[in-house]
């Protein structure tokens with residue numbers, strides 16, 4: 001489905017009924033990375049997946065991207081869908097957006113799932129890397145970005161043995177426009193340090209990380225789990241950064257358990 005939000009077209013999917021769960025995807029992917037979650041969870045919950053601005057079937061304007069603006073897009077979409085409160089799942093960049101969303105719209109957040117992400121801002125070196133990658137996107141296009149990103153997203157075993165999944169992730173990256181890729185990099189480089197926010201996250205929180213994640217390693221998740229009051233941490237074996245795609249059953253089980261505890265109880 002497509003809608004107009006904050007002056008651009010935003011594409012999203014809305015499947016199932018019950019407690020809404022909103023999924024925010026990673027860089028530089030699209031909402032299709034959540035296909036196993038949509039498929040596995042839509043019989044129990046209302047699953048909303050969004051092509052964030054700059055991605056997939058949504059518009060990718062040239063200028064200018066901030067995580068706060070993406071949070072505003074998500075908030076406006078929830079208004080349009082008449083959803084007051086939801087559980088939010090943010091993976092990696094989706095997690096950074098979730099922090100920005102929580103700063104502005106905490107009342108809308110019933111529960112938070114932070115997957116394969118981190119609260120720290122970029123270091124100076126990290127920011128330089130962003131600008132270099134934006135230059136690469138500009139000069140060589142999305143397939144050069146796929147070459148750089150694939151080993152960061154999936155484990156070596158997955159890259160060697162799961163050809164269909166590797167092709168699917170590569171296609172998602174190649175589906176994005178250069179303006180969106182560069183825009184994300186700009187937005188991530190400028191993002192705030194969310195460490196001071198962690199102690200203020202008062203809603204139920206689940207943290208998930210693939211044990212082999214090198215982009216946002218388990219130590220980053222432990223740091224969040226230590227600082228967010230009452231947060232739970234689950235480490236998924238045999239998964240790297242895209243734990244939801246490499247181990248969808250384990251990932252879905254954690255999400256479903258967490259969300260079931262927050263869903264209104266049905267009375268017979």
Ligand code: MLT
Nearest residue numbers: 026027091092093094215
């Ligand atoms: C992501 O998966 O969203 C990115 O690896 C995040 C980042 O580059 O910091």
